[in-house]
Amino acid sequence: MSTLVYDNESVAFDCEKSIAEVLIANEINPSLVMVRVNGQVIIREQYETFIVPQGATVKVYPFVGGG
Numbered sequence: 001m002s003t004l005v006y007d008n009e010s011v012a013f014d015c016e017k018s019i020a021e022v023l024i025a026n027e028i029n030p031s032l033v034m035v036r037v038n039g040q041v042i043i044r045e046q047y048e049t050f051i052v053p054q055g056a057t058v059k060v061y062p063f064v065g066g067g
Contacts, residue, residue: 006060
């Protein structure tokens, strides 16, 4: 089982999925976030192809604008 952490909430998911599938299943827009899997930053171009391994922790950080 893997864990998605976003906005101070944790959600467990069971099967191996791509980062894009995990984000969309949790109603998170992939173009508006940065993702780390087990501490490793995953670039957006890999969201469709990077498969989250079982037991991984996926942390999602929203982009914050300012100026």
